[in-house]
Amino acid sequence: MSDTKLTYAKINDDLLAMLEKPHPSYFLLVLGFLVALMLGVLSVALQVDVGIGYAGMSHPIGWGFYITNFVFWIGIGHAGTLISAVFYLTRAPWRNAIYRSAEAMTVFAVMTAGMFPILHTGRPWLGYFLIPYPNQRMLWINFKSPLAWDVFAVTTYMTVSILFFVMGLIPDMAILRDEAIRRGQKLKALIYTPMALAWRGTNHQWLHYMRGYLIFAALATPLVFSVHSIVSWDFAMSSIPGWHTTIFAPYFVAGAIFSGLAMVMTVLIPVRVVFGLEEYITDHVVQSVCRVILFTSMIVGYAYATEFFIAFYSGNPFEKAIFYFRPFGAMTDWTLLGDHDFGFPQIAFWLMVFCNVIAPLPLWRFKIRTNLVAVWIITILINIGMWFERFNIVGSSLQRDFLPHAWGSYWPTIVEVGLTIGGFGFFFTLFALFVKALPPMAIMELKEAIHPPMKGGK
Amino acid sequence: MSKKFSGVWGTFEYLDELTSAIKAVRQKGIEPTVLSPCPRHEIDHALGDRQSRLPFISLCAGALGCLTGYSFTAWTAADWVLPVGGKPIIAIPPFTIIGFELTILFTALFTLMGVVLLATVDTLKNPLPSSVKKYVRFQRDRFGIVIPCESAKLNDFQVLLNNHGAEEVHVENE
Numbered sequence: 001m002s003d004t005k006l007t008y009a010k011i012n013d014d015l016l017a018m019l020e021k022p023h024p025s026y027f028l029l030v031l032g033f034l035v036a037l038m039l040g041v042l043s044v045a046l047q048v049d050v051g052i053g054y055a056g057m058s059h060p061i062g063w064g065f066y067i068t069n070f071v072f073w074i075g076i077g078h079a080g081t082l083i084s085a086v087f088y089l090t091r092a093p094w095r096n097a098i099y100r101s102a103e104a105m106t107v108f109a110v111m112t113a114g115m116f117p118i119l120h121t122g123r124p125w126l127g128y129f130l131i132p133y134p135n136q137r138m139l140w141i142n143f144k145s146p147l148a149w150d151v152f153a154v155t156t157y158m159t160v161s162i163l164f165f166v167m168g169l170i171p172d173m174a175i176l177r178d179e180a181i182r183r184g185q186k187l188k189a190l191i192y193t194p195m196a197l198a199w200r201g202t203n204h205q206w207l208h209y210m211r212g213y214l215i216f217a218a219l220a221t222p223l224v225f226s227v228h229s230i231v232s233w234d235f236a237m238s239s240i241p242g243w244h245t246t247i248f249a250p251y252f253v254a255g256a257i258f259s260g261l262a263m264v265m266t267v268l269i270p271v272r273v274v275f276g277l278e279e280y281i282t283d284h285v286v287q288s289v290c291r292v293i294l295f296t297s298m299i300v301g302y303a304y305a306t307e308f309f310i311a312f313y314s315g316n317p318f319e320k321a322i323f324y325f326r327p328f329g330a331m332t333d334w335t336l337l338g339d340h341d342f343g344f345p346q347i348a349f350w351l352m353v354f355c356n357v358i359a360p361l362p363l364w365r366f367k368i369r370t371n372l373v374a375v376w377i378i379t380i381l382i383n384i385g386m387w388f389e390r391f392n393i394v395g396s397s398l399q400r401d402f403l404p405h406a407w408g409s410y411w412p413t414i415v416e417v418g419l420t421i422g423g424f425g426f427f428f429t430l431f432a433l434f435v436k437a438l439p440p441m442a443i444m445e446l447k448e449a450i451h452p453p454m455k456g457g458k
Numbered sequence: 459m460s461k462k463f464s465g466v467w468g469t470f471e472y473l474d475e476l477t478s479a480i481k482a483v484r485q486k487g488i489e490p491t492v493l494s495p496c497p498r499h500e501i502d503h504a505l506g507d508r509q510s511r512l513p514f515i516s517l518c519a520g521a522l523g524c525l526t527g528y529s530f531t532a533w534t535a536a537d538w539v540l541p542v543g544g545k546p547i548i549a550i551p552p553f554t555i556i557g558f559e560l561t562i563l564f565t566a567l568f569t570l571m572g573v574v575l576l577a578t579v580d581t582l583k584n585p586l587p588s589s590v591k592k593y594v595r596f597q598r599d600r601f602g603i604v605i606p607c608e609s610a611k612l613n614d615f616q617v618l619l620n621n622h623g624a625e626e627v628h629v630e631n632e
Binding site: 007008009012132138139140141142143144148149152153156159160163164166167171174175177178179181182197198200201202203204205206207208209210211212215216219222223226230444445447448452453454455456 | 501509549567570577
C-alpha cells in the first residue's frame with residue numbers, strides 16, 4: 001500500500017463505515033442465499049428420510065456429487081491460508097487488504113466441505129464413527145486408510161484456520177471496542193469488550209502476538225500444501241485407472257490455489273464496488289491475484305497434459321482407455337459427433353478444459369487484468385471449471401474400470417443438485433453475514449502497511 | 459485496583475518523537491510500557507529488541523504432537539494386529555501423515571494459548587493506570603507511553619515527555 005493519503009484515523013473510519021446499518025438490498029441478497037441454503041436443507045432432509053439411495057449414485061459410481069463438492073470446497077479454502085500465511089512469509093504487501101476476507105472464506109469453505117463426506121455416509125448421525133476411539137470390541141479405526149488421514153487433515157486444517165482467523169481478529173476487536181466507547185454506542189461496547197480479550201496494544205502484547213502470528217504462518221504453510229495432497233491420496237492410493245497417479249498431490253494443490261484465488265476475486269470484486277474500497281483493494285491487488293491465477297492455471301493445464309501423456313506412455317491399456325473415454329466417451333466411432341454416448345462426464349471434461357486452461361488466457365493482457373468486469377467473469381468461469389474438474393476426477397474414473405460388464409453411468413438426482421446449490425447457499429450466507437458483522441479487512445495490518453506519522457518527514 | 463499506580467503517561471502523534479522519548483526514559487533506568495495502534499519495528503528497536511519466549515512453548519508442543527501422532531497410531535495398530543499381505547503392522551510412512559497433522563495441530567493450539575498466557579503475565583506485571591484504559595485513541599491513531607515511577611520523580615518525567623513533544627501528559631499518583 002503505497003498510498004500516502006491514508007492515515008491511521010482514516011483507515012479506522014473507512015472500515016468501520018462498512019459495519020454500519022446495511023442498505024435494504026443487502027437483506028434481499030442474504031434472503032437469496034438463504035433460499036439456496038434452504039434448498040440444500042430440504043435435500044438433506046429428503047436424503048436422510050429416504051436414504052442414500054435417493055441420490056443418483058449406484059454401482060460402480062459410489063462417489064458422485066457429494067465428494068465432488070467436498071474436494072471443490074476444500075480447494076476453495078486453500079486461497080485464504082495461502083494469502084494469510086504463504087504471502088505473509090514471502091512479504092507480499094498486497095495481501096493486507098484481502099487476507100481477512102480470504103481467511104473467512106477458508107473457514108466457511110472448510111465448514112461447507114466438511115458437511116459433504118458426513119452426509120455421504122448416508123447416516124450422518126453416525127458421523128462420529130470417523131473419530132478415533134475404540135468400539136465395543138476395542139477395535140480402532142485403520143490409520144493406514146487414506147480416509148482416516150483425510151479426517152485428520154481436514155479437522156486439523158479447520159481448527160488451525162479458525163484459530164488463525166480468531167487470532168487476527170483480537171486487535172481489531174479492541175479497535176471496535178474503543179471506537180464504540182468513543183462514539184457512545186453502549187451496546188456495541190458491551191459486545192466487543194469481551195471479544196477484545198483486554199487487548200490494549202501495549203508493547204508486551206504486541207511482542208508475543210507478532211511472534212505467535214509468525215509461528216502460525218509458518219505452521220499453516222506446510223499445512224495448506226499437505227491438506228489437498230492428503231485429499232488427493234483418497235484417490236491416488238487406490239488402483240483405479242485415472243486415479244492411480246503420482247502427479248495427484250501437486251496437481252490438486254495447484255488446482256486448489258487456482259480455484260480459491262478465483263473465488264476470492266469473485267467475492268471481493270462486488271465488495272469493492274459496493275463499499276467503494278478502491279483505495280484498499282487497489283488495481284494492483286487485483287492484478288497481483290490475477291497473476292497468481294494465471295500461473296496456477298498454467299500448472300493445472302500442464303497437469304492435464306501430463307496425465308494424458310503418462311496414460312499414453314505407460315502402455316497400460318486400462319489407463320489409456322480411461323483417458324480416451326474422458327474426452328470422447330465410450331465410442332464406437334472415431335469422430336466426436338458420431339458418438340452416441342457423449343454424456344455428462346464428457347461435458348464435464350470439455351467445460352473443465354475450456355474454463356481452466358483457455359478462459360484465463362486473456363489475463364496475460366494488462367488491460368484485461370485491470371478490467372474488473374472481465375476479471376469477474378473469468379473468475380466465475382474458473383469456479384465452474386474447477387467444480388467440473390473435481391467431478392471429472394471423481395465421476396469419470398469410476399464409470400469405466402477394468403471389467404466392461406461392470407461399467408455404469410451416472411446422472412445426479414434432485415438431491416445432489418439441491419445439495420450442491422445448498423453448499424453454495426451456505427457459503428455465501430455465512431460470507432454475507434461476516435462482511436457486516438466483523439471488519440472484512442484487517443484494520444491493524446492496513447495501518448502497519450502505510451507510512452507511520454513522523455514529525456520529521458519520512 | 460488494589461495496587462495504586464504512581465507514574466506519568468503521555469500520548470504522541472508522531473512515531474519519531476515517541477521513539478526518542480522511549481530512548482530518553484530508558485537511559486534513566488526505567489522500562490516504559492508503550493501503546494501503539496499497530497506493531498512498529500521502530501518501537502521494538504527503541505525498547506531494545508526484547509525476544510518472546512513463545513517459540514519454546516511452540517517447539518515443545520510440536521514435539522509432543524509428533525510423539526502423540528506416531529505413538530498413538532503404533533499403539534492402536536499393535537493393540538489388534540491385522541496382518542495384510544505381509545505388510546508391516548507398524549508402518550512408518552502412513553503414520554507420518556498422522557504424526558505431521560498432530561504436530562501442526564498441537565503447535566497451533568499451544569501457540570495461541572501461549573500468546574494469551576505470556577501476554578497476560580506481562581500485562582499483569584506492568585499494570586496500566588485506569589485513566590490510560592479510558593483513553594480511547596490508542597487503538598485509533600495515537601501512540602502512548604506509560605512510565606511507572608516514584609512520586610519524587612514524577613516531575614522529571616513530566617518535563618521529559620513535554621520536551622519530547624508529547625501531546626498530552628498526565629501525572630498519576632493514585
